[in-house]
Amino acid sequence: MSAGSSLPYRLRPNKAVDRELFLSLLMRLAPRLTLEKYHYIGLGGPFLEDFRMIHGRIGIAKMTCIETEEQVHKRQIFNRPIASIECVHKSLEDYLDETDFDSPTIIWFDYTEPKGITTQIERFARTIGTVQIGSILRITLNANPESLGKPDPKDISVEAEGDVSEDRAQKPTTQEWRLARFKERLGSLFPSGLTADGMTHKNYGRSLLRALKLAVDKEALSFRDRRIVWALATHYADGQAMVTAALVVCQNDDQAIEELVKGWEFNSTTDAPHRVALPALSTLERLTMESHADARTKMGFDLPKSDMGENPFEVFKKFYRIYPHFSRVEL
Amino acid sequence: MTKTSTDTAQASPTKRFFVSMLTRDIHLADAILDLLDNCLDGAMRLAGGKEVDYALHFVKIKIAGDHFSIADNCGGIPREVAKNYAFKMGREPDDDRDSDAETIGMYGVGMKRAIFKMGRNALVRTRYGDDTFEVPITSAWLAAKNWDPLPINEPTEASEQLDEPGTTIYVNDLYEGVARHFANASFENEVRTAIAEHFTMFLQWGLKVELNGTPVEPVRVEVLVSTDENRPAPYIYRKTIDDVIVSITVGLNTGKSLGDDEDDDAGFERDRSSATAGWTVLCNDRAVIVGDKGRLTGWGDGIPLYHPQFAIITGIIEFRSKHADKLPVTTTKRALDTSSNVWLESLVKMKEGMRIWISYTNQWKNHPRSDQSSHWEDARPMALSMAIETVASRRFTKKTNDFIEFNPQKAKVLPEPEDKKPSSRKVMFSRPAEEVHLVSKMLFDNPDEKPGIVGDKCFEMQLTKAKRQGG
Ligand SMILES: Nc1ncnc2c1ncn2[C@@H]1O[C@H](COP(=O)(O)OP(=O)(O)O)[C@@H](O)[C@H]1O
Numbered sequence: 001m002s003a004g005s006s007l008p009y010r011l012r013p014n015k016a017v018d019r020e021l022f023l024s025l026l027m028r029l030a031p032r033l034t035l036e037k038y039h040y041i042g043l044g045g046p047f048l049e050d051f052r053m054i055h056g057r058i059g060i061a062k063m064t065c066i067e068t069e070e071q072v073h074k075r076q077i078f079n080r081p082i083a084s085i086e087c088v089h090k091s092l093e094d095y096l097d098e099t100d101f102d103s104p105t106i107i108w109f110d111y112t113e114p115k116g117i118t119t120q121i122e123r124f125a126r127t128i129g130t131v132q133i134g135s136i137l138r139i140t141l142n143a144n145p146e147s148l149g150k151p152d153p154k155d156i157s158v159e160a161e162g163d164v165s166e167d168r169a170q171k172p173t174t175q176e177w178r179l180a181r182f183k184e185r186l187g188s189l190f191p192s193g194l195t196a197d198g199m200t201h202k203n204y205g206r207s208l209l210r211a212l213k214l215a216v217d218k219e220a221l222s223f224r225d226r227r228i229v230w231a232l233a234t235h236y237a238d239g240q241a242m243v244t245a246a247l248v249v250c251q252n253d254d255q256a257i258e259e260l261v262k263g264w265e266f267n268s269t270t271d272a273p274h275r276v277a278l279p280a281l282s283t284l285e286r287l288t289m290e291s292h293a294d295a296r297t298k299m300g301f302d303l304p305k306s307d308m309g310e311n312p313f314e315v316f317k318k319f320y321r322i323y324p325h326f327s328r329v330e331l
Numbered sequence: 332m333t334k335t336s337t338d339t340a341q342a343s344p345t346k347r348f349f350v351s352m353l354t355r356d357i358h359l360a361d362a363i364l365d366l367l368d369n370c371l372d373g374a375m376r377l378a379g380g381k382e383v384d385y386a387l388h389f390v391k392i393k394i395a396g397d398h399f400s401i402a403d404n405c406g407g408i409p410r411e412v413a414k415n416y417a418f419k420m421g422r423e424p425d426d427d428r429d430s431d432a433e434t435i436g437m438y439g440v441g442m443k444r445a446i447f448k449m450g451r452n453a454l455v456r457t458r459y460g461d462d463t464f465e466v467p468i469t470s471a472w473l474a475a476k477n478w479d480p481l482p483i484n485e486p487t488e489a490s491e492q493l494d495e496p497g498t499t500i501y502v503n504d505l506y507e508g509v510a511r512h513f514a515n516a517s518f519e520n521e522v523r524t525a526i527a528e529h530f531t532m533f534l535q536w537g538l539k540v541e542l543n544g545t546p547v548e549p550v551r552v553e554v555l556v557s558t559d560e561n562r563p564a565p566y567i568y569r570k571t572i573d574d575v576i577v578s579i580t581v582g583l584n585t586g587k588s589l590g591d592d593e594d595d596d597a598g599f600e601r602d603r604s605s606a607t608a609g610w611t612v613l614c615n616d617r618a619v620i621v622g623d624k625g626r627l628t629g630w631g632d633g634i635p636l637y638h639p640q641f642a643i644i645t646g647i648i649e650f651r652s653k654h655a656d657k658l659p660v661t662t663t664k665r666a667l668d669t670s671s672n673v674w675l676e677s678l679v680k681m682k683e684g685m686r687i688w689i690s691y692t693n694q695w696k697n698h699p700r701s702d703q704s705s706h707w708e709d710a711r712p713m714a715l716s717m718a719i720e721t722v723a724s725r726r727f728t729k730k731t732n733d734f735i736e737f738n739p740q741k742a743k744v745l746p747e748p749e750d751k752k753p754s755s756r757k758v759m760f761s762r763p764a765e766e767v768h769l770v771s772k773m774l775f776d777n778p779d780e781k782p783g784i785v786g787d788k789c790f791e792m793q794l795t796k797a798k799r800q801g802g
């Protein structure tokens with residue numbers, strides 16, 4: 001577990017919205033799939049916040065929290081908000097290998113480590129065939145392209161808007177260098193035709209999601225009883241850039257779930273993830289933006305553009321409904 | 332002694348048997364590549380023995396859950412060829428079409444096999460010069476017991492015309508498994524990769540291939556070559572064997588050495604190398620095999636089995652001949668005829684080239700690639716023919732009328748590590764991440780130093796102590 005992932009949600013508003021999006025998806029599917037009978041498996045971190053919320057909103061009782069680090073595992077047992085949560089000291093992979101599920105599951109592969117991305121993607125893809133039909137799978141992947149490594153500056157040339165450094169013909173740009181590493185890591189999962197442009201901070205998340213989609217599609221070819229319906233894809237950053245994707249494993253001939261998902265206001269697929277980049281706001285700003293159609297005029301100033309280049313007013317408009325209010329409480 | 336009676340025994344194959352046998356061994360993706368081969372053969376025929384300008388040609392392929400189509404502007408099928416050969420299952424021995432061009436069509440099954448593999452209903456429409464006609468292959472024809480010839484229909488409406496000479500093949504009523512593949516993104520990716528690899532030369536020469544509306548970019552298979560006489564260059568070899576010109580190069584690619592990399596997919600001896608590591612085999616510019624790392628190309632056969640340490644080695648071999656039947660390929664054109672003399676003789680040279688670079692990577696095994704990089708600074712990635720051309724002019728290159736050979740080891744242009752110690756041994760162990768962080772924090776005031784560096788420092792500390800104790 002990296003340091004970043006144990007920060008509480010209130011310090012990471014975009015992650016909070018991302019999680020709300022997933023909860024909103026679950027609530028939409030709950031009556032149709034009777035989600036309360038499902039088994040939820042996740043990596044809760046020291047505070048098990050997602051467990052508390054999923055139990056609260058959906059009413060799932062059977063929950064398993066997986067953790068590899070012993071001290072964190074003990075802390076989880078201590079912090080466990082609901083007695084029915086089973087805390088297991090294992091890797092998620094080992095747990096999945098050793099468990100036969102007798103009900104459909106919701107599994108959140110909450111990977112934060114950039115290392116081993118290929119293994120993570122393959123593991124996720126493989127699971128679509130081993131869970132029961134009706135299961136919901138979600139993955140989080142580290143989408144920081146710097147995790148591909150840093151080239152030695154003297155091995156790199158630079159290029160910007162047509163201007164190039166002298167050594168351009170002999171040396172790759174940082175993006176080209178990353179592309180070569182990406183290809184080495186992904187092997188046959190590499191999306192053919194992907195270019196160096198897909199390795200920038202802005203686009204790397206999408207490139208990862210493309211590889212994920214290919215891996216899942218490839219696996220899906222081997223199963224005739226089921227079909228994959230992609231429900232939600234996001235790209236967000238609170239410090240570390242992350243992408244997520246969630247899918248429903250449907251009966252081969254099912255139409256109803258697909259319709260339900262397609263009609264959902266936040267439905268998004270891997271080729272066009274939601275970019276969740278909310279501005280940091282004061283309470284007054286927030287209330288003003290919620291209550292005024294043209295908040296920009298009312299406030300009389302611009303908000304800084306997000307790292308992902310999104311317009312903060314538009315992002316706010318899209319997500320304010322599920323943007324949680326955080327406030328400080330002294331105990 | 333018997334005498335002939337008036338009775339005869341039927342010996343012709345049933346259509347059902349024939350079609351199912353024909354389509355059994357070919358992969359769906361390879362069937363599509365076969366159709367692309369035909370387009371290129373068409374372009375070559377159109378050029379009539381002169382050099383083909385591939386930039387003038389396009390091939391547009393569409394794969395979808397309910398149909399397949401491929402359209403080209405490669406000159407079309409002459410009516411005589413359509414009447415007598417093109418739709419025949421297999422070539423007659425007296426058929427000497429295209430004998431003066433480096434085409435790859437030879438068994439006369441590619442187009443039919445691809446169509447039968449995909450679906451029950453197809454239409455081949457073609458325009459050769461100003462002559463446009465079409466040949467339907469229907470499910471009724473397929474189901475019929477006899478081998479009636481196929482009709483040749485002529486257009487009556489403008490929509491049945493083609494804008495320029497070329498061929499369009501349309502298949503629908505797809506088989507269930509085929510439809511599932513054609514609608515699947517990972518299959519589309521597989522086809523795109525296969526085209527990018529197998530037709531890389533043509534794509535580099537400007538041929539435009541589109542798959543579902545998106546252009547296919549070539550995958551470059553290249554080795555690093557220094558133009559400087561005294562600096563490293565790949566092994567090269569060229570010789571004419573049995574009417575086939577064989578060209579070989581073995582060298583380093585631009586990949587990162589993986590053997591000494593920090594292991595980020597721990598516990599997984601996966602091959603993360605680029606597809607272009609290993610051997611690529613070209614026949615008349617088509618890549619028949621790309622990035623082979625198995626016994627087929629000599630690995631594990633008198634030289635070590637492939638291992639990630641060798642991921643920086645790339646070998647390219649090309650066979651070129653006007654007699655397609657002399658090339659060491661099988662009917663699927665994605666596999667080699669490994670018993671042919673040309674192949675066996677070439678394999679010896681391929682292994683010779685590989686040994687040079689295997690021993691090179693062994694020497695540098697425990698050194699980061701950055702130590703080697705100063706020697707390779709001015710080296711540039713080059714495709715096979717360019718590499719041979721560049722290296723051929725070196726002083727150390729052996730040249731006679733019928734062959735060229737350059738061995739970088741013998742020419743002494745390969746760098747050696749400065750501290751080359753034959754006694755070096757690798758020490759390797761694994762510990763839980765928490766423990767590595769803990770030690771790293773103690774030694775470096777940073778919990779995230781690389782495990783390899785943490786381990787190395789620990790060893791150094793003990794070594795200092797051991798030396799002090801007068802070991
Ligand atoms: N796209 C095309 N352009 C031009 N000629 C074609 C095309 N497709 C097929 N043909 C003709 O049809 C013939 C039969 O093709 P095929 O069944 O693949 O057998 P082969 O290529 O081995 O001769 C080819 O030789 C060629 O003359």
Ligand SMILES: [Mg+2]
Pocket residue numbers: 365368369435436437440441442
């Ligand atoms: Mg052919």
